Amino acid sequence: MSELADPPVTELFDPIEISPAVIPHYPNPGEPLPPMYPSFPTRYEPVLTGNCLVNFSLISNLMDKTASDCSQPFAALVGNVICCPQLSSLLHIFQGFYSINSNKLVLQDAVANYCLTDIISILASRGANSTIPTLCSVKSSNLTGGSCPVKDVVAFEKAVNTSKLLEACGTVDPLKECCRPVCQPAIMDAALQISGRQLTINENKNIAGDFNPIDSLNDCKGVVYSYLSRKLPSDVANTAFRILSACKVNKVCPLSFKQPTTVIEACRNIAAPSPSCCSSLNMYIAGIQKQMLITNKQAIICATVFGSILRKGGIMANVYELCDVDLKDFSIQAGCLLRSLPTDMIFDNVTGFSFTCDLSDNIAAPWPSSSSVSSASLCAPEMALPAVTTSQTLKNPGACD
Template sequence: MDCIKAATLVIFKGSLWLHLFLLTICSSKLLYVVSVSLPSSGIFEPIEISPSVLPHYPYLGKTLPPMYPSFPKTYKPILSGKCPFNFSSISTIIEKTASDCSQLLAPLVANVICCPQFASSLHIFQAHFTKNSNLLVLQNTTMADHCFSDIVEVLGSKGANTSVCSFKPLNITGGSCPVNDVSTFEKIVNTTKLVNACSAIDPLKECCRSVCQPAIIEASFQISSSNVDVLNDCKGVVHSYLSRNLPLEAADSAFRILSACKVNKVCPLEFKQPDEVIKACRNVGGSSSWCCSSLNSYIAGVQRQMLITNRQAIICASVFGSMLRKGGVVTDVYELCDVDLKDFSLQVAYGEEAGCLLRSLPADVVYDNSSGFSFTCDLSDNIAAPWPSSSSIASFSLCAPEMSLPALPTSHTDEYPGCKGILLDMLIIVLALIIVPLND
């Protein structure tokens, strides 16, 4: 059966307003479409993410303005003149980073899309800045300050906001790593093994049966002279060497996959103590309206923080569930109140269940003049949130065959028999995409 198994596309147009949320699942016998329509009357306003970020547009009947009327909203960057680097030599990476960190979306996708790509661009800059010398890093901290400032300025001139990330000029120096030149590096490290291990990373295997990650750690440990205190600094040197010896796109792909392994290991959301939810749900009986109202209100606040991936959602659901269990809630309130994984991620539509979970694999924000911003959502968004078996937060092993996922929803399958086989295919996809991360 020829079926498009992953075609959930969320398109932002206007002031971060959703114009289309379309899920298409097809087979030779069935085309099943779920769409979200705008209210026919009244002022349509987006889910409030931040009043300072999202302007209101109260004039119905008129064409909504694009988020950036002339995106990319460019201006000539004001460079320091003290960083001798031609940024056009890595223009493809600069453009990709600017898109992934676009002003209005950056705070919402920082953890999964923007900051991993910004980190990759710094590794690549570091290598290209020093490629005509024997050095692998910027040794002069003053030069690093100037160049880092110029990188931020160039990205800003293309509409990017990198302030959501925690990187500093120190990240493009060797820090305290005792090795920072090519000659010494190649005497200590089996560079053929290192480059081969990271030249073509399999995104479906690296986080579970990693090849590149151990090679980077081994090389970092070797040049650190077995000093664990400088191991992270030395990893930056190894990243620079890889950037020198891999094609531009291959290096960027490798760094993004390794970042995906890392960010999908933890829940990035912040949970305040859910006292009200515990009070409402601790002794929930036949009537669940008070409990579900309190639970949904709490989760509505959490989901405004950011867009998260399917794997992060599983961990977040377990973390929050463990907090509830610790407070004395023993009933599976996720099942009781129909809480799905998508409920922990930003809701990108108005008045409908249209939460978006990003894929666990590296993703990018895409922009075009006609449709605005877009990115791909994962099909696991209607999977029920897993209720933890105890109040302790267990470590996750999401690599097959140890991993297990909640059952897929059964709604529509009786009405549309052809969906059953499709949902099974969807589960296979989810199992393939949800993989255990390792530290970057």
């Protein structure tokens, strides 16, 4: 049902940049589309390595949630917002869960490889896509702490104000955290403390900007997540980690835009609705719709990014308005925008898989004021989503309207 390109390299447990999915092309768009999931997943008993000595049944509910969120063939279509953030959270929680009765916060290299293999095998046996490690760019080394110098509880608690950390991340407000973060800076501060970079940054703030994705700071963030997983109930930790993922997911557009040469040629000099321009624009956007489901906030960013590309190519007129391009046109099947808050796939034995869409009815895509993509925050009042929205749960959403 889907085809994946080579996945990009991402930071530790930061699976928001995934390979775009390509869904089948249906030659007769006027006809009803077949369900994306016409059959129910078959559960089977997984074959485990026997070298990851942990009682997986104790986190069975979390494994079920992850398997559902990463189900075949939905994983690629919802990976950016649903599957990869949930897989990331599962691995964080497993890392803390594995060594709960020891002083360690990480797994040894050899054990980590076995455990990740077992985790993926269990998820696949419950209907998940077995390619999710590649889709979400996760490796067994993510469970080992990498180059972080602090990997045990005693050293961690000596270096970090753990009461402050737990207070900040024990209850994460989904409506406030992304705009007025509390948990995120607490995690970063703890990672800085155990990475040994705090002194360096205080001495020379000029080097505090970009860190390499493989350096100790990112490895130490994984250790911080592991500590939180040991101290918080798994459902509380999972909710917190998913909210943190949503904050970052909604800051960027995950879609890939090829150079819109034909659109620029057809629309460069128009000032009124033009059939050739709108036809070219709609054809290009139809290609975008084959990639993945995105959130309402991502749609705003994607529309701005694409509009900036068009302006840079010389199109000054608001072709979104002239050609009736809406926000929902940037998501798959041009009908479903996922909510910006963390969302899960839902499965039952009668209706199959479903997910909740936040349908923005005829809300025009925002046309940028310049060709440069600004870093305007969606937290600003003027960037808030329009109030007129309709929430609707789609069952087997192969044919979104």
